[in-house]
Amino acid sequence: MPPFDVPEGNPFGPHNLPYGVFSRAGSDERSVGVRLGDHVLDAGAAAHALGSPYASLLARPSLGPLLAAGRTAWSDVRRALTAWVTVPAHRETVESFLHPLSEVTLHLPFEVADYVDFYASENHSRNVGQIFRPDAADSLTPNWKHLPIGYHGRAGTVVVSGTDVVRPRGQRKAPTDPAPVFGPSVRLDIEAEVGFVVGVPSQMGEPVPLSAFRDHVFGLCLLNDWSARDIQAWEYVPLGPFLGKSFATSVSAWITPLDALEEARVAPPERTHPLLAYLDDAQEERAGYDLHISVAINGRTVSEPPFSTMYWTAAQQLAHMTVNGACLRTGDLYGSGTVSGPTERERGSLLELTWNGRDPLELPDGKRTFLEDGDVVTLTAWAPGPGGTRVGLGEVAGRVVPSP
């Protein structure tokens, strides 16, 4: 039987142990689960059976209490879990609380408090600038290298991987249209991103410095920031994206703790402009993460965005988000912004991959500029783990269904 028999090289081995929330067939009861290979461990039940002091954090229907418990608890719980799934004496007990992934339903693992989305890939931002402002002297806005640009999104429409996404309807108006028209979006897009999950809150009026990033952020997930480019283009001046983004944001069911990603830490790209003190990460060690993302449409990989190329780090984004005194809450989620590398096959949106529809993608079932009804988009990723292993990030998948 599985647990200790997870094959060598499985990206969800005992070196990973991401957290999620699951229910079993025929039951509404939600439980914190930890992924091990193709199984999920009922962490709370195992903790109770093993007499663990962490049962009160784990025997819950949400990751919320664990998120709020703080960095020392996060490490302690991870150490305990590692022992449970590796020490032979626990084998029989642990196996009795393992369920095949195919037999459980995965849920949104925590209640999203505030959701913020950033715009932190220089390649992505330059591509978008060139597409939409071809005559501008610089494809980046003047503020881009001085602060991580971000905005608030809709927390109530963050959904877990596997949730269908209804094609949004709304207003659009091409420059040549005499008036706006209403209907289903005809330029439905994705944005391949990484989401960061805040565990420990902060006080209003007290900024969170770069150095406190890991005291507040528990882990990360994959995130697809679905975008209706036609709705967005008509609405976004002067106050930013609204309905072009707010219809759905998909996240992976598994939250990978930062503690599982120590080997994946890398230096961010060289800073080309001097930074104000609260963002200056010259003294921060390896503040980037070397995550290798894949974007697939209907099973065909169309892009492999490299997260290590992101100009702004998650720690800088957290420091910026709070420097004005805004507080954090348990369950705050922030997206990195679309991840795009320097080459064509590394772009994280169809907007860029097809250069605004000019260069369609060739898929086995035909050409794509933007998404068609029935398309399934899947993001997956891995990171370097200890001893040459790979740490798998849980996938985020979603199918486009027609407007009603």
Add this chain to the structure above:
Amino acid sequence: MPPFDVPEGNPFGPHNLPYGVFSRAGSDERSVGVRLGDHVLDAGAAAHALGSPYASLLARPSLGPLLAAGRTAWSDVRRALTAWVTVPAHRETVESFLHPLSEVTLHLPFEVADYVDFYASENHSRNVGQIFRPDAADSLTPNWKHLPIGYHGRAGTVVVSGTDVVRPRGQRKAPTDPAPVFGPSVRLDIEAEVGFVVGVPSQMGEPVPLSAFRDHVFGLCLLNDWSARDIQAWEYVPLGPFLGKSFATSVSAWITPLDALEEARVAPPERTHPLLAYLDDAQEERAGYDLHISVAINGRTVSEPPFSTMYWTAAQQLAHMTVNGACLRTGDLYGSGTVSGPTERERGSLLELTWNGRDPLELPDGKRTFLEDGDVVTLTAWAPGPGGTRVGLGEVAGRVVPSP
């Protein structure tokens, strides 16, 4: 003793009955309260004592359950409360659950789910356009008359009236500055708005039509959308306001149910542009609200913005916010946008009142362009009630305290 002795003409008489959440001195226990004159009725305790079937909705630490209960319950509870505070047979019982306002602490009355802010006053938007884009042919952006422009704000920093507001710090860069500088905002402003509170949720993928506005929205409050104009100016292109707004949004402690504002309903301004069907309110009866707002700094009234002049109604904002399939949750809050009337004394922000600092206000303690540390800003409002009465909206007040 008070309740039935609320003086004639008191704007918080039995015709009003707004809801809030309070605690008594020396207690952490929060209770739903209903304001009556200068007293607050412990609604849950009274409901229990009177054997009311609504005790389960009212004997709570938050308005959440009442908000979620829906329009029929809202009307039924209001009818019951009206009887309790007007029928002599209940007098002794009701009086035993009344507490002077001066002896209670008022709390944020519900957990804010998503917070959205609109930009729906034509006068405000034209003023801002003229100030920031003096050379533009039209002071409104091309989309303004076709959709209610809005964006998501930070729900976690919505605070109740009376909460101090710490002057935010951040980046700013005047066009003439060679590089951005960091420090406390030097252009701290207010925005006088009305906030609408969603009670009944909606399903993802299912837009809420204009006609369903009152099935979802429970009531309204006053809202001060504090704004750091210097931070906002540097950050907001291309994705909209972020840190210039996210440090604090103050709301009144009292939520006035829409049922108390029947006499205040008025037709909105004439629409100058044809509207798409989902926004066309030609058939909606009196979709605007005639609210008379006052803005005071340190007790001196500086402006009286008329809410009846708002171009976009709350029902249109709700229809727009959900037309792309975004769902509503209990506790969603949306701001009307700054309320500014056509004349100088009716502007809802210092940006407009001082024309971006050019024309300082004269206050008893000196001139003001933007807010100084120690300034107390108070918004109050009233609406026409039945029989020539006035319905008072609870005030929203906040004091500016220095950056740390």
